[in-house]
Amino acid sequence: MxxxxxxxxxxxxxxxxxxxxxxxxxxxxxxxxxxxxxxxxxxxxxxxxxxxxxxxxxxxxxxxxxxxxxxxxxxxxxxxxxxxxxxxxxxxxxxxxxxxxxxxxxxxxxxxxxxxxxxxxxxxxxxxxxxxxxxxxxxxxxxxxxxxxxxxxxxxxxxxxxxxxxxxxxxxxxxxxxxxxxxxxxxxxxxxxxxxxxxxxxxxxxxxxxxxxxxxxxxxxxxxxxxxxxxxxxxxxxxxxxxxxxxxxxxxFRNEARVIELAENLSKRSRHPQLMLWAAWLVIKANRKIADDEALLMRHLVRVVRERHQVVDEQLANLVDLDPAEVWQRIDAEPGDLSDVLDAADRVAAVDGDINAREKAVISELRDRCCRV
Known part of the structure; x- marks a missing residue:
């Protein structure tokens, strides 16, 4: 044939x-x-x-x-x-x-x-x-x-x-x-x-x-x-x-390529890849339902962080219910400039379209904790 x-x-x-x-x-x-x-x-x-x-x-x-x-x-x-x-x-x-x-x-x-x-x-x-x-x-x-x-x-x-x-x-x-x-x-x-x-x-x-x-x-x-x-x-x-x-x-496939490209760029620019994964998941979980593009982004984000930074977070992988307090604790414990984490959160929130009120609330809290003088 x-x-x-x-x-x-x-x-x-x-x-x-x-x-x-x-x-x-x-x-x-x-x-x-x-x-x-x-x-x-x-x-x-x-x-x-x-x-x-x-x-x-x-x-x-x-x-x-x-x-x-x-x-x-x-x-x-x-x-x-x-x-x-x-x-x-x-x-x-x-x-x-x-x-x-x-x-x-x-x-x-x-x-x-x-x-x-x-x-x-x-x-x-x-x-x-x-x-x-x-x-x-x-x-x-x-x-x-x-x-x-x-x-x-x-x-x-x-x-x-x-x-x-x-x-x-x-x-x-x-x-x-x-x-x-x-x-x-x-x-x-x-x-x-x-x-x-x-x-x-x-x-x-x-x-x-x-x-x-x-x-x-x-x-x-x-x-x-x-x-x-x-x-x-x-x-x-x-x-x-x-x-x-x-x-x-x-x-x-063009949409999936867009999401893969976003995941690769976020991983490339990140100075805190493990913390970025937690922040990304917090933004995604802000809504009761996870959009297809959000799930796709998280899957590729975990993959590229593993490949580029050799970071595998078993705790996140086995997590069922995400407690926002745990993410805030991780952010507060991390010294230095966390603007890369905030930027990643903004981009994750926008992957499936307009940022909604719940996502905006999470990002606002992130901004207060990440923007340090």
Missing amino acids: IEAPMDAADTDGDDDADRKVVEEERAELKEFIKGLSGDDIKSGSWFTKLCAHAMSSYTEKVDWQYFQERYKGVPPDAIVDQRIKMASRYAALEGGLSAGAYTATVVATLGSAGGASPATVPAAITTMMVDVAYITRLQLHLAYDVAVLYRVPLDLTDPDDMWKLIRVAFTIKSGEAVREGVTKAVPALVRPLIRRFYSGDVLAAAKALPVVGKYLLRKNIIKIGIPLVGVPLAVVLNRYTTLLAGRHAQAV
């Missing part, structure tokens, strides 16, 4: 060259689909097998250095934008090729009254599965590329990281957020189709790859649900669902 990264530089936007690449990949995927059983498709196990094929050698080849060699000196935002556009272009080309086959096989079989299910037609199954597998692999690769470009570490041998990639690539548990973003990313004429694609139940976070396979197959049935407009519908859905998936991956 072809697993080479897509690159606009390889074709220079040449329609014929791009189409040839897509046709070659479809031919490879057709052989993969032929190796599946009916049970593989029905149960969703095809997705498990595709993941193994799609990501194994790809992750060995594609890393941050790979992109640096191809796009030396280009900021990640610019590269990500080009990758998303290129993936959307390939998706649209593949949609056109698949939709043409739908017209020839599915429509003739179904007839005007609807007829039997497309799943009873072997040729239609192959055609549909090549399309679904192509878009699935394309969006997995795109999400992985975005993570690599923003230098967000993903170890796909770790089930949690693999599931994270799948959630991002297919906007699992984020359907509502994607639907809300439709109005900005998709032309008005196309919005009803895209909304229909993302309508219905959002997949629950059951970490079972076959469940995802069934979910993706169900989502793509819409492409053959309106056979009279099969060609434009498949092109439009492939293009814009890939565009939205790419934008979603960019939003998720």
Whole structure:
């Protein structure tokens, strides 16, 4: 199976060259689909097998250095934008090729009254599965590329990281957020189709790859649900669902990169790394609920402090209930200028947006104790 990264530089936007690449990949995927059983498709196990094929050698080849060699000196935002556009272009080309086959096989079989299910037609199954597998692999690769470009570490041998990639690539548990973003990313004429694609139940976070396979197959049935407009519908859905998936991956991984960068900068500037961790946790715990970005920041802050300063605070790691008095005691016992701790607290409070009243109260107390004459 072809697993080479897509690159606009390889074709220079040449329609014929791009189409040839897509046709070659479809031919490879057709052989993969032929190796599946009916049970593989029905149960969703095809997705498990595709993941193994799609990501194994790809992750060995594609890393941050790979992109640096191809796009030396280009900021990640610019590269990500080009990758998303290129993936959307390939998706649209593949949609056109698949939709043409739908017209020839599915429509003739179904007839005007609807007829039997497309799943009873072997040729239609192959055609549909090549399309679904192509878009699935394309969006997995795109999400992985975005993570690599923003230098967000993903170890796909770790089930949690693999599931994270799948959630991002297919906007699992984020359907509502994607639907809300439709109005900005998709032309008005196309919005009803895209909304229909993302309508219905959002997949629950059951970490079972076959469940995802069934979910993706169900989502793509819409492409053959309106056979009279099969060609434009498949092109439009492939293009814009890939565009939205790419934008979603960019939003998720760019935000994580922002948080990682903040953690690294705080650790780099800190003269009191252990005390900074306690102050950061005090600010985060000022609210009853911990925001996702706050939890992410604390996780990376602990990691970079350990790596840069060789500081591991077992007491903090085992803490259940934080007593503010203990933090104040630690601060009062520390001599000298603690402006770095105060600065870190300010930045931690702002990581998830505007600083609220509870956080302001904690920072005010910190300021009184840290600003010494």
